[in-house]
Amino acid sequence: MVEIERHDYDVIVIGAGGAGLRAAIETRMRGLRTAVVCKSLFGKAHTVMAEGGIAASMGNVNSSDDWQVHYRDTMRGGKFLNNWRMAELHAKEAPQRVWELETYGALFDRTGDGRISQRNFGGHEYPRLAHVGDRTGLELIRTLQQKIVSLQQDDHAEHGDYEARLRVFAECTVTELLLDSGRIAGAFGYWRENGRFIRLHAPTVVLATGGIGKSFKVTSNSWEYTGDGHALALRAGASLINMEFVQFHPTGMVYPPSVKGILVTESVRGDGGVLRDCEGRRFMFDYIPEVFKDSYADDEQEADRWYSDPHGNRRPPELLPRDEVARAINNEVKEGRGTPHGGVYLDVASRLSTEEITRRLPSMYHQFRELADVDITSEKMEVGPTCHYVMGGVEVDPDTAAARVPGLFAAGEVAGGMHGSNRLGGNSLSDLLVFGRRAGLGAEQYLRQLGADRPEASEPDVDAAARRALAPFDAGESPAAENAYTVHAELQQIMNDLVGIIRDGDEMRSALESLAELERRSRNLAVMEGNRQFNPGWHLALDMSNMLLVSECVAKAAVRRTESRGGHTRDDHPEMDPAWRRTVLACSWRDGAVEVTEQEQPPVRADLLELFELAELRKYFTEEELTGIPDGSTSVGRS
Amino acid sequence: MTATLSNNDSTTADLPSDAPPIPEGATMVTVKIERFNPEVDEDLHWESYRVPALPTDRVLNLLHYIKWYIDGTLTFRRSCAHGVCGSDAMRINGVNRLACKVLLKDMFAKSGETTITVEPIKGLPVNKDLLVDMEPFFEAYRAIKPYLVTSGNEPTRERTQSIAERERFDDTTKCILCAACTTSCPVYWSEGSYFGPAAIVNAHRFIFDSRDEATEERLDILNDQDGVWRCRTTFNCTDACPRGIQVTKAIQEVKRALMFRR
Numbered sequence: 001m002v003e004i005e006r007h008d009y010d011v012i013v014i015g016a017g018g019a020g021l022r023a024a025i026e027t028r029m030r031g032l033r034t035a036v037v038c039k040s041l042f043g044k045a046h047t048v049m050a051e052g053g054i055a056a057s058m059g060n061v062n063s064s065d066d067w068q069v070h071y072r073d074t075m076r077g078g079k080f081l082n083n084w085r086m087a088e089l090h091a092k093e094a095p096q097r098v099w100e101l102e103t104y105g106a107l108f109d110r111t112g113d114g115r116i117s118q119r120n121f122g123g124h125e126y127p128r129l130a131h132v133g134d135r136t137g138l139e140l141i142r143t144l145q146q147k148i149v150s151l152q153q154d155d156h157a158e159h160g161d162y163e164a165r166l167r168v169f170a171e172c173t174v175t176e177l178l179l180d181s182g183r184i185a186g187a188f189g190y191w192r193e194n195g196r197f198i199r200l201h202a203p204t205v206v207l208a209t210g211g212i213g214k215s216f217k218v219t220s221n222s223w224e225y226t227g228d229g230h231a232l233a234l235r236a237g238a239s240l241i242n243m244e245f246v247q248f249h250p251t252g253m254v255y256p257p258s259v260k261g262i263l264v265t266e267s268v269r270g271d272g273g274v275l276r277d278c279e280g281r282r283f284m285f286d287y288i289p290e291v292f293k294d295s296y297a298d299d300e301q302e303a304d305r306w307y308s309d310p311h312g313n314r315r316p317p318e319l320l321p322r323d324e325v326a327r328a329i330n331n332e333v334k335e336g337r338g339t340p341h342g343g344v345y346l347d348v349a350s351r352l353s354t355e356e357i358t359r360r361l362p363s364m365y366h367q368f369r370e371l372a373d374v375d376i377t378s379e380k381m382e383v384g385p386t387c388h389y390v391m392g393g394v395e396v397d398p399d400t401a402a403a404r405v406p407g408l409f410a411a412g413e414v415a416g417g418m419h420g421s422n423r424l425g426g427n428s429l430s431d432l433l434v435f436g437r438r439a440g441l442g443a444e445q446y447l448r449q450l451g452a453d454r455p456e457a458s459e460p461d462v463d464a465a466a467r468r469a470l471a472p473f474d475a476g477e478s479p480a481a482e483n484a485y486t487v488h489a490e491l492q493q494i495m496n497d498l499v500g501i502i503r504d505g506d507e508m509r510s511a512l513e514s515l516a517e518l519e520r521r522s523r524n525l526a527v528m529e530g531n532r533q534f535n536p537g538w539h540l541a542l543d544m545s546n547m548l549l550v551s552e553c554v555a556k557a558a559v560r561r562t563e564s565r566g567g568h569t570r571d572d573h574p575e576m577d578p579a580w581r582r583t584v585l586a587c588s589w590r591d592g593a594v595e596v597t598e599q600e601q602p603p604v605r606a607d608l609l610e611l612f613e614l615a616e617l618r619k620y621f622t623e624e625e626l627t628g629i630p631d632g633s634t635s636v637g638r639s
Numbered sequence: 640m641t642a643t644l645s646n647n648d649s650t651t652a653d654l655p656s657d658a659p660p661i662p663e664g665a666t667m668v669t670v671k672i673e674r675f676n677p678e679v680d681e682d683l684h685w686e687s688y689r690v691p692a693l694p695t696d697r698v699l700n701l702l703h704y705i706k707w708y709i710d711g712t713l714t715f716r717r718s719c720a721h722g723v724c725g726s727d728a729m730r731i732n733g734v735n736r737l738a739c740k741v742l743l744k745d746m747f748a749k750s751g752e753t754t755i756t757v758e759p760i761k762g763l764p765v766n767k768d769l770l771v772d773m774e775p776f777f778e779a780y781r782a783i784k785p786y787l788v789t790s791g792n793e794p795t796r797e798r799t800q801s802i803a804e805r806e807r808f809d810d811t812t813k814c815i816l817c818a819a820c821t822t823s824c825p826v827y828w829s830e831g832s833y834f835g836p837a838a839i840v841n842a843h844r845f846i847f848d849s850r851d852e853a854t855e856e857r858l859d860i861l862n863d864q865d866g867v868w869r870c871r872t873t874f875n876c877t878d879a880c881p882r883g884i885q886v887t888k889a890i891q892e893v894k895r896a897l898m899f900r901r
Contacts, residue, residue: 040716040718040724040726041716041726041773042777043816044718044719044724044725044726045724046718046719048719048723048724048815049719049721049723049724058796098797099794099795099796099797102797102798103787103789103793103794103797103798104786104787105786105787105845105848105850105851107805107808107809107812107848108797108805109805110799110800110801110802110805112802113799114799114800114801114802114804115796115797115799116797132812135723135813137723138723138815139812142812146785146786146787147786149781149785149786150784150786152781153781153784193766193767193770222718222719222720222724223717223718223720224718256693256695256696257662257693257695258693258695258696258697258700259695259697259721262720262721363723366722366883367721367722370722370740370742371697371721371740371742372695373695483657483711485706485707485708485711486657527711528711529710529711529712530676530711530712531678533676533677533678533767534714534766534767534770535711535712535714536706536711536712536713536714537711537712
């Protein structure tokens with residue numbers, strides 16, 4: 001084997017989105033030598049696509065808001081499957097993280113008295129989303145990027161080297177985690193530009209690689225979302241939980257075909273936009289589920305009054321959690337009331353003035369004008385569900401973000417538990433900052449306990465990782481050689497059609513057969529042309545094994561969960577079952593196969609349960625779990 | 640496949656066997672790409688591909704078609720695919736654009752032709768095909784201290800900023816660092832040491848932020864011989880910006896701040 005470039009660090013952060021950068025800032029500020037490894041250029045991470053805002057109960061617009069209300073909304077949104085401790089930490093710490101981001105320099109839209117403004121969003125009781133027009137994610141990434149540049153300039157002033165304590169390895173892909181007796185010892189990967197291998201040695205790895213959306217055909221996710229972190233964790237011995245829960249955002253573009261799946265921000269509805277069928281009817285009133293009947297208006301008059309008088313009226317049903325809205329749209333289209341291109345109408349033109357639309361939703365205005373030739377100030381948009389987010393991810397300790405594998409941490413979309421069966425809009429950006437920071441702290445704590453006893457990756461492991469990465473070049477000679485682009489297209493079709501927004505046991509079992517067949521074929525994935533110098537065919541061949549592994553987890557867990565809840569809807573098991581709420585499905589990797597096991601959900605701490613009225617808890621919990629909970633509760637506000 | 644000049648006039652019959660059926664309403668267009676593979680090529684050279692295209696397709700869709708079905712080695716950056724991440728700036732029919740935001744029908748309307756030329760953005764070293772080395776661009780960005788500088792204790796909550804103060808620099812916060820402006824600037828092409836429009840836009844973003852306290856320092860940096868005075872006001876940058884930022888205006892505002900500072 002030729003000499004492989006080697007670097008030694010305290011912490012390796014994989015992924016440079018919001019969670020990864022926040023983790024890296026934390027470890028660098030605590031004096032740890034930190035490497036950030038990312039597949040794209042620095043500053044291009046998927047987080048830039050977040051539009052609506054970042055949820056935090058600062059109470060700047062409605063002073064009734066506090067962390068308890070945010071906690072309740074989050075648990076309801078996730079249908080109480082959330083890890084209660086993560087939801088608690090998130091609700092409590094999100095305001096601090098937003099204010100901190102502001103002191104880093106982030107731009108925010110402001111209230112009349114100069115504080116951070118907050119907007120309404122689906123599932124949030126009060127205006128809670130801090131935002132910058134509809135480009136909040138871009139500003140979040142840019143601010144963290146700027147903070148890192150400033151830390152590097154500090155290091156230059158102090159050590160004469162910008163990268164003395166924090167280096168970004170951009171356009172670099174990690175293919176394997178390196179272990180030493182089951183503990184993290186480093187990561188192995190390659191530079192995309194020249195294909196040369198790189199080995200990073202460190203006792204801690206923070207996974208912050210985002211989601212899995214590129215396994216689905218219609219998705220709002222970017223090209224990097226190939227489930228890398230999920231697969232790396234699984235192969236290293238960690239477990240993935242809640243993988244059956246995939247969020248389909250209700251409003252993606254449906255036309256023209258070249259832009260199908262691109263996101264239309266929920267802010268359109270938060271700011272007054274409504275959904276209509278092909279005859280102009282506001283159909284969402286037909287889809288308010290029993291558990292939400294108390295807090296959503298059942299007629300247009302009340303719904304419209306809510307925008308100006310949120311205390312005296314119930315919310316419009318267009319602002320139900322995303323899973324509910326996505327299913328409703330799906331059903332409208334299925335029953336023949338959709339638009340010519342198979343979506344429904346999203347109408348903001350008849351609701352807001354041209355000036356308000358272009359000021360509050362500038363990106364949407366431009367996106368539709370440029371990509372679809374639609375002027376949203378005078379015409380309705382056509383929208384439909386698009387694969388947007390995976391609630392499932394690495395099983396972590398809520399306080400430290402530590403995975404089961406010593407030295408491994410995970411934060412953001414790649415971690416599971418926080419959002420339960422369905423994530424509320426705006427809770428993702430806050431999740432990134434709250435748990436990105438906590439993962440950094442967790443890594444520091446682990447390193448301190450480790451002392452001088454640092455794991456070391458073995459040479460045979462490094463050589464084996466190199467051989468596996470080069471396998472697609474050898475497969476090119478074989479008559480069974482497979483083209484990665486073809487296999488990818490087939491995978492996306494299978495996941496979209498058979499493990500998509502509405503599921504069925506038989507369909508998913510047939511999907512699993514197809515996935516097994518694809519997995520067999522993928523062993524012959526070959527680089528058809530070119531060699532290691534920036535070769536996208538090779539890169540995709542390596543990413544495919546991650547996508548296939550993660551897709552298998554999604555399908556296997558989805559077959560097992562015989563109920564409907566949040567981002568998992570089954571035609572053959574349409575009801576939500578309180579018994580299933582107590583069960584978390586965990587995927588692990590044993591002898592080359594994905595194994596799904598049932599785990600008991602940790603019981604919710606009593607004082608947190610008491611934030612809800614017993615009548616509401618009865619909709620989600622078994623009677624056995626509710627014994628001893630006082631009736632008539634401390635709950636404030638409606639619902 | 641090694642890089643060789645392909646036949647310019649292949650027909651639909653030459654379409655790859657595993658390509659999807661041509662959709663209704665599609666026409667065949669020629670995509671002429673300036674390519675370079677450092678492992679085999681001495682120089683940049685043109686190659687042409689015949690590709691089926693819908694009027695609603697974007698140039699990015701055509702590049703994907705080529706990569707997926709004709710030549711898997713075609714290299715370019717792309718990520719979000721709808722104009723937010725700023726990865727796919729390239730020179731399309733001679734002007735800097737994001738490939739994910741150029742619709743085919745708009746190109747037909749202008750030229751009446753069905754040939755589209757695609758080149759890497761100019762002024763940065765080409766690594767491979769449409770992929771350039773962005774490091775000199777980011778170096779200029781970092782040089783203007785692109786972060787908020789304040790003194791004293793951090794507030795417990797947020798710093799206040801009025802709606803008008805925040806509006807003052809709204810335009811330059813839209814930048815996605817795609818380099819379309821900088822690599823459309825004739826001064827940048829001839830004098831690579833010039834900071835370029837994008838770095839100045841990002842300096843503007845902090846100079847006019849009411850919370851920032853390093854205005855003087857940044858103005859000093861931009862007063863340098865490679866700074867704002869190199870700008871010849873050709874407006875290429877403003878035309879190139881996919882975010883609609885008034886780039887030249889921002890540069891002029893920085894010049895004015897320099898002239899009128901105490």
